Amino acid sequence: MNAKQAAGYKAAEWVRDGMTVGLGTGSTAYYAIEKIGEMVGKGLKIRAIATSNASEELAVKYGIPLVAASEVTRLDIAIDGADEVDPQMALIKGGGGALLREKLVAINSDRFIVIADSGKMVSQLGGFKLPIEIVPFCYEWTLGRLQERYKVEIEMRQRDGQLYVTDNGNYIADASFGKIVSPGELSHELKMTTGVVDHGLFVDIADTVIVGYDDGRTEVIGKKE
Numbered sequence: 001m002n003a004k005q006a007a008g009y010k011a012a013e014w015v016r017d018g019m020t021v022g023l024g025t026g027s028t029a030y031y032a033i034e035k036i037g038e039m040v041g042k043g044l045k046i047r048a049i050a051t052s053n054a055s056e057e058l059a060v061k062y063g064i065p066l067v068a069a070s071e072v073t074r075l076d077i078a079i080d081g082a083d084e085v086d087p088q089m090a091l092i093k094g095g096g097g098a099l100l101r102e103k104l105v106a107i108n109s110d111r112f113i114v115i116a117d118s119g120k121m122v123s124q125l126g127g128f129k130l131p132i133e134i135v136p137f138c139y140e141w142t143l144g145r146l147q148e149r150y151k152v153e154i155e156m157r158q159r160d161g162q163l164y165v166t167d168n169g170n171y172i173a174d175a176s177f178g179k180i181v182s183p184g185e186l187s188h189e190l191k192m193t194t195g196v197v198d199h200g201l202f203v204d205i206a207d208t209v210i211v212g213y214d215d216g217r218t219e220v221i222g223k224k225e
Contacts, residue, residue: 003117007212008032011079011115017045020072022105023059024080025052025098028115032079037062051105052098053167078109082116083128089209089222090183094131094200097166103198106205114209121211125183129174131200139171142195152177170197
């Protein structure tokens, strides 16, 4: 069992009968979905909301019942990965391009569990480029405004030679901030920028972090019950 699988499988232990569950996106969330699907196959009764088209397809593959957001007012639990996690459980997310849906699901969950291999644990956020989701209309203006304000390298994400388009029809700009001294302050500033839909800083959102190690061990940080 590798580190990502260990973390994902451990998180699935918090899923109980009758829960409505938020399913994250990415290589570590994959294992949580896989394990939850196995539990559903053995009789676990839950409903789920997926944070991306890819995770939705995975849930269908494993027989996890999906529900529309209009049918749910609150999630019992959400499980998702992260690109970086600092000692205060602030996160950078969005490497997989699903940050907006991931944040919507996380903030509307009674408990948000972050799963990560030990390499994602950092003393300070910013080594990983910060994804910023922006609207396509006049995106060049938004990009220019961000570059002018922060004086850092910001590149439009591409795939197959074309601008990357999120499941929401938006673009993503990846910003090389380096060490982020005040994640909360930067989070607020970016959110207030016209043209920015949201960004990959998740501050004061995570309740629990499950760290997986290469030998199969896990460590639970934060709320454990």
